[in-house]
Amino acid sequence: MKPNSLLRTDLHVVNVGLRSFADGIRAAGGSVVHVEWRPPAGGDAELATIIDRLRSDDDAGWREPVASANAAAVGRLLAAEPRVIGIARADAVIPGMAADTVLHAGPPIEWGDMCGPMRGAVIGGLLYEGLVNSPEDAAELAASGRIRFAPCHEHQAVGPMAGIITASMPVWIVENAAFGNRSFATLNEGLGKVLRYGAYSEEVIARLVWMRDVLAPLLTKALRKHGPLDLRSLLAQALQMGDEGHNRNRAATSLFIRELAPHLVRLAARRDDVARVFEFLNGNDHFTLNLSMPAAKCALDAAAETPGSSLVTVMARNGTEFGIRLAGTGARWFTAPAPKVEGLYFPGYGPDDAAPDIGDSAITETGGYGGFAMAAAPAIVQFVGGSPAKALETTRRMARITMAESPIYRIPALGFRGTPTGIDVLRVVETGILPAINTGIAHKEPGVGMIGAGLVTPPFDCFAQAARALAETLQAPEAQP
Amino acid sequence: MRRLLVQRGRYFDSVFLLRISRTLEEVPGVSRAVVAMGTPANMESLVRVGFNAQQGITPNDLVIGLEAKSEDAARVAEAKLAQMLASGGEHSESSEELTSTLGDALAVDAEANLALISVPGAYAAAEARRALRRGLHVMLFSDNVSVEDEISLKDEAARRGLLMMGPDCGTAIVNGVPLGFANVVRRGPIGIVGASGTGIQEITSLIDRAGGGVSHALGTGGRDLSKSVGGKSMLAAIDALTADPETRIVIVVSKTPAPEVAELVLKRLAAARKPAVVQFVGSPPAPPRGSIVFAETLADAARRALELTGLGTASLSNGAEAHFPAYHGSLRGLFCGGTLAQEAWSILRRRGIDIRSNVANDTAHKVKAGAKVDGHVVWDLGDDAFTVGRPHPMIEPGLRDNKVLQAVGDPSVGVVLVDCVLGHGAHADPAGSLARAVGRAADVGPADRRPAVVASVTGTDRDPQSYRDQRRTLEDAGICVAESNAEAAEWCAATLIARGSEKAARGAGT
Numbered sequence: 001m002k003p004n005s006l007l008r009t010d011l012h013v014v015n016v017g018l019r020s021f022a023d024g025i026r027a028a029g030g031s032v033v034h035v036e037w038r039p040p041a042g043g044d045a046e047l048a049t050i051i052d053r054l055r056s057d058d059d060a061g062w063r064e065p066v067a068s069a070n071a072a073a074v075g076r077l078l079a080a081e082p083r084v085i086g087i088a089r090a091d092a093v094i095p096g097m098a099a100d101t102v103l104h105a106g107p108p109i110e111w112g113d114m115c116g117p118m119r120g121a122v123i124g125g126l127l128y129e130g131l132v133n134s135p136e137d138a139a140e141l142a143a144s145g146r147i148r149f150a151p152c153h154e155h156q157a158v159g160p161m162a163g164i165i166t167a168s169m170p171v172w173i174v175e176n177a178a179f180g181n182r183s184f185a186t187l188n189e190g191l192g193k194v195l196r197y198g199a200y201s202e203e204v205i206a207r208l209v210w211m212r213d214v215l216a217p218l219l220t221k222a223l224r225k226h227g228p229l230d231l232r233s234l235l236a237q238a239l240q241m242g243d244e245g246h247n248r249n250r251a252a253t254s255l256f257i258r259e260l261a262p263h264l265v266r267l268a269a270r271r272d273d274v275a276r277v278f279e280f281l282n283g284n285d286h287f288t289l290n291l292s293m294p295a296a297k298c299a300l301d302a303a304a305e306t307p308g309s310s311l312v313t314v315m316a317r318n319g320t321e322f323g324i325r326l327a328g329t330g331a332r333w334f335t336a337p338a339p340k341v342e343g344l345y346f347p348g349y350g351p352d353d354a355a356p357d358i359g360d361s362a363i364t365e366t367g368g369y370g371g372f373a374m375a376a377a378p379a380i381v382q383f384v385g386g387s388p389a390k391a392l393e394t395t396r397r398m399a400r401i402t403m404a405e406s407p408i409y410r411i412p413a414l415g416f417r418g419t420p421t422g423i424d425v426l427r428v429v430e431t432g433i434l435p436a437i438n439t440g441i442a443h444k445e446p447g448v449g450m451i452g453a454g455l456v457t458p459p460f461d462c463f464a465q466a467a468r469a470l471a472e473t474l475q476a477p478e479a480q481p
Numbered sequence: 482m483r484r485l486l487v488q489r490g491r492y493f494d495s496v497f498l499l500r501i502s503r504t505l506e507e508v509p510g511v512s513r514a515v516v517a518m519g520t521p522a523n524m525e526s527l528v529r530v531g532f533n534a535q536q537g538i539t540p541n542d543l544v545i546g547l548e549a550k551s552e553d554a555a556r557v558a559e560a561k562l563a564q565m566l567a568s569g570g571e572h573s574e575s576s577e578e579l580t581s582t583l584g585d586a587l588a589v590d591a592e593a594n595l596a597l598i599s600v601p602g603a604y605a606a607a608e609a610r611r612a613l614r615r616g617l618h619v620m621l622f623s624d625n626v627s628v629e630d631e632i633s634l635k636d637e638a639a640r641r642g643l644l645m646m647g648p649d650c651g652t653a654i655v656n657g658v659p660l661g662f663a664n665v666v667r668r669g670p671i672g673i674v675g676a677s678g679t680g681i682q683e684i685t686s687l688i689d690r691a692g693g694g695v696s697h698a699l700g701t702g703g704r705d706l707s708k709s710v711g712g713k714s715m716l717a718a719i720d721a722l723t724a725d726p727e728t729r730i731v732i733v734v735s736k737t738p739a740p741e742v743a744e745l746v747l748k749r750l751a752a753a754r755k756p757a758v759v760q761f762v763g764s765p766p767a768p769p770r771g772s773i774v775f776a777e778t779l780a781d782a783a784r785r786a787l788e789l790t791g792l793g794t795a796s797l798s799n800g801a802e803a804h805f806p807a808y809h810g811s812l813r814g815l816f817c818g819g820t821l822a823q824e825a826w827s828i829l830r831r832r833g834i835d836i837r838s839n840v841a842n843d844t845a846h847k848v849k850a851g852a853k854v855d856g857h858v859v860w861d862l863g864d865d866a867f868t869v870g871r872p873h874p875m876i877e878p879g880l881r882d883n884k885v886l887q888a889v890g891d892p893s894v895g896v897v898l899v900d901c902v903l904g905h906g907a908h909a910d911p912a913g914s915l916a917r918a919v920g921r922a923a924d925v926g927p928a929d930r931r932p933a934v935v936a937s938v939t940g941t942d943r944d945p946q947s948y949r950d951q952r953r954t955l956e957d958a959g960i961c962v963a964e965s966n967a968e969a970a971e972w973c974a975a976t977l978i979a980r981g982s983e984k985a986a987r988g989a990g991t
Contacts, residue, residue, distance in 0.1 A: 006618050006644055007697055007725045009594060011658045014586040016608055017599030018494050021661060024905030028665065030658035033586040033593065036579065037600055038492040043540030059584060059614045396579050431581040432541050434490065457490060
């Protein structure tokens, strides 16, 4: 294009900076696209240079091998076919799980660094296993070094809030039919005083025992009659019924009950037990959160370990730190202090009562729903500080840091566009746009439970570290003689 | 009480934030309000004015420094802030595509062919380079770009056959579309290349008001005609206008260029074989050279171009000398437009007035911005020294109007000379703001010693502010309005000279 060609063609302007200039062009009938510019890489000049170097010559995409690696990784993420195939004891199915193992949410953490709710949940887990008889003994055992703590994520599992999984807990087995890999999660206990919020009183343990002895066996049998349950289809329908798969699971839970009901009532079981199962499911709007989470986990695990890819495969919090992992850097965690959640509190509670952000449930956003599908869930927009319009904007903003749109999960209010899927760490760093994560808020003291819900903005630093590490893996082969 | 608030990850453009700062400072009891992004430079200046530093603030964080007389005042300011930020944040219409990088924008409009870049200087060169790499022409409004970056950007543009306007390019009109600070002018046969934003605005406005029209007005940035940059953009723009069939006459406007660069430009113009008018603001007029004539002023450049198109030029002067009483006292020029200030200063100098300025091009009359000056002086208030931490007075005339208020109330001042620049990007009502300042001063100062205020208005009737309305506002406030900046300066010169001769006559009589 020669300078004089500019003078002969219609002007199409990209306005980078002052918004008033775009208004002037528009007023004159000119064509203009306004860029909501921010300093690249959060204002870190060195990081901005790293990102620039990864841009292709014409700046239109990432250089090889990043471009191909991302296409492969997000392709596997979108092709996943998660389905529930059954329920089993954790130590029977979760790889590397033993009697002394306690899995927890988020990146690795030891007892000494755990926040209140997570400690409470560990205590409850040890009581539940019968390894100790009192909370004091449980704390002593936890601190003794005889318990092996490990992240759920390092064992193909995910756990909401504290995310504690112990050996004898029943867990969902979710299988990715497209690639054969599996993921696991416990059964959701409901709201109020529950283990995942750090409660460990007798009623909490009693409920867990009932879930193990009554709920899990009945659901197992019903599921066997039903056959594998397609979670992709369940979530796709729920997203069109006002769920986003993280903070609202009401539609999915209803669909789940409807699907399994005939099989449950046909079981040769005590009528009262079956009735209590229905009551429990009906009383727990978040029951299928523990299915939408492992659904995302097994889809993302299929894309993990893709050298060169900037796909984020894990976002998880342990109440002390926020951590992420990338497809291109495998098992490495990139962590930063866990942020506070901004949100609405139940009456009587406020920000001073809140524990920092906690739980593996951000796997839903990592997998392309949850906060990324906010536009699908106008009923819960107050939690994230806004209006239905703001919810639409959140989903559209997430499209700026993701690699693809889901062909399965679609949003009516956005003209049935697919949810933004596959977070690109390089885009996060380049644009400074951080993933929008919906979440519950736990009380900072163990045993109190959920005190609100809201939106959490992950620390930029995790993404900056991850982008740097990815760039290093790309340079390493050249540096070798 | 001082308070520093931080809102993480909220980026707003600087003009918007400066407007907020100004509004907060109007809250009773608030003595200082600084609303800025957390860049190292901004954090330094906050610390300098007494706020405590905080760790870990990034340029993506919004920082608010509040200094208030009471807790209540601070609370009112905070509520006001939240309200304004919310309305600014919701600015984007839901139908508008959201984009955060140039690449995103190109995905929305694959036909994009020009990037208008106005990001902070530290990021500007990188953004411009990205745009050139994607095959876009660039208008770089940002300043504070190094000469090295300017040269490499212009070389890269030349290699790719692209036009690089700027850095520090304030004004352009391409295919009738105003870019940056620009006026709404009729299309026509006159093409303009300017190294000066307000110079382009004055010429295009005068052409329009006289019934003429503009094909394109291309900017180069203020440093283009320096020895080191060598007129790279100017030459490319002249080539573009030469090849453009719509352009029949070419006007070149710049502050006085480096002599060797001036020569290059004149050679290229001569080769263009189109009639050309050159106005080097601050240079003495020169005899014609082939197809090139040299204008005396910006208005003269417009006049000569209009004559070449066969249009009348009566509107360029109102013919009459100004009838404003000449009081004893000095002249105070208070300008928003840099080139307008320089033109006014050089006209007054040319008429023999001993006048100083921060834009004077001789060391004898050059003074530092804001220095105390007895006697006649012209200030370019867009000078960085005046605008630290504040918007440019063309966007937000508060700075200039305060100085007008002071000058009108100052018994040592006899004439106040001002400009009033309209168009896209400029303040919504600069004349109203100016008229209010003059009115307030009139309430305070003694009526018999009030200085005359002389103005010109740069703009057209189709500008968002409307030339006609703005002019009437000034006239209603008792301000003498000339047809051009040059005419306003000539009026002042004539008055000062007449007064000088009266003085001399009186002196001879006694």
